[in-house]
Amino acid sequence: MITIEEFKKKQSYKTRLIGLDLGSKRIGVSICDTNQSIATPYKTVNKTNTNNLINELKTIIKENDIKGIIIGNPLNMDGSSGRSAQSINDIASNISKSINLPVCLWDERLSTVGAFNLSSQLDVNISKRVKNIDQNAAAFILQGAIDFLNN
Template sequence: MIHDDLSCFADALPRVAALMGLDLGTRTIGVAVSDTFRSIASPLETVKRRKFTLDADRLTDLAQARSIGGIVLGLPRNMDGSEGPRAQSTRAFARNLSARLDLPICFWDERLSTMAAERALLEDDTSRARRAAVIDRIAAAYILQGALDRLARLKDEGTR
């Protein structure tokens, strides 16, 4: 099931399970994962995009190997909040992935996630070649961490 609302996504998740964050690009997919308590996002790998079935097979393998309970997919909105062709492509990817992988999927606004990842790598004095190799998985971690932080706030609000 695909969710635009994070609270509905939270209701669909197992009580304890890791989440996977995805930064979908035209040539690569950045992948990050959380711990089972959903507090910390860690970059995992960058999947080179080929055909959808091959990409989905790799993501399925990663999800099964790490007992993933749900997927947070970065949605590339325009700066004014509208959705353009890249957002529509991301939504289509989510529909196709959902048909193959029985996990809840939620969209997370990814505006500026790549810029934040780039800034962090520059501050860490990472070489240009290394930045190119890891930027997508770092951006996926930023996307996932944003969702994790919001999920934690929703949980706190629910216990008050």
Template sequence: MRTIGLDVGDKTIGVAISDPSGLIAQGIKTIKRSNLYNDIQEINKIINSFKAEEIVVGFPKNMNGTIGAQGQKVIDFVEYLKKEIDLPIMLWDERLTTVEVNRMLVESADMRREKRKKVIDKLAATIILQGYLDYKRKSI
């Protein structure tokens, strides 16, 4: 069963997909956001293309566990997504994911800021999805 991972931001949505066995996450795309309808259509194309059966969306909480402005935006996005796409959708705590990706890119790839901005959302979606897949595998 394939799972789609999403890192939803104001300007972009990072997208990752699991392998068919649900073990490994791989970043596939960064969607440049235009409007809610187009964003959902693009996600739906990816779901259909990979025959995904569930969606995991990164949920940005504050460090103390409360839901801030960005967290509320993600909740609103997921509520709209649920109306348009009939698949199970899970929220996954993504605290510090973007920080982790930035650190990885700087340390391992010595990548300039401009290049990091092009791949960071896709990599964040990959880390979110991999965390979910690992958790799911350990829970079985």
């Protein structure tokens, strides 16, 4: 895995990236456009095991010509790493070793809350909000990263 600064150096402007919100039961997936300006929710994947996740990611990456991976890093509100951050780091490390693309962790504090609030403002009904929360959180994470990469 690399830092966001190293990630920025390795990326060209006209490439698509994938964003991941790794949860304990589901994985939210988002993809940005080739200009890296807009992150869009893509799908939610049920988490079974890391090998199945990696195979699913490889398929998505190939189908969408993805050139880099941003993974939400669930830091505590004080910026420290907790138990969930360590688990995410382990999975991210496995993804990095298995997929030949740059992988970067991005601070995801409040991404799920932000995604839920945004869908609430858009007047999305509660069952759709809950159903799509993981992929919306992934888009929230990826949007934060691409905003940073573009500045």
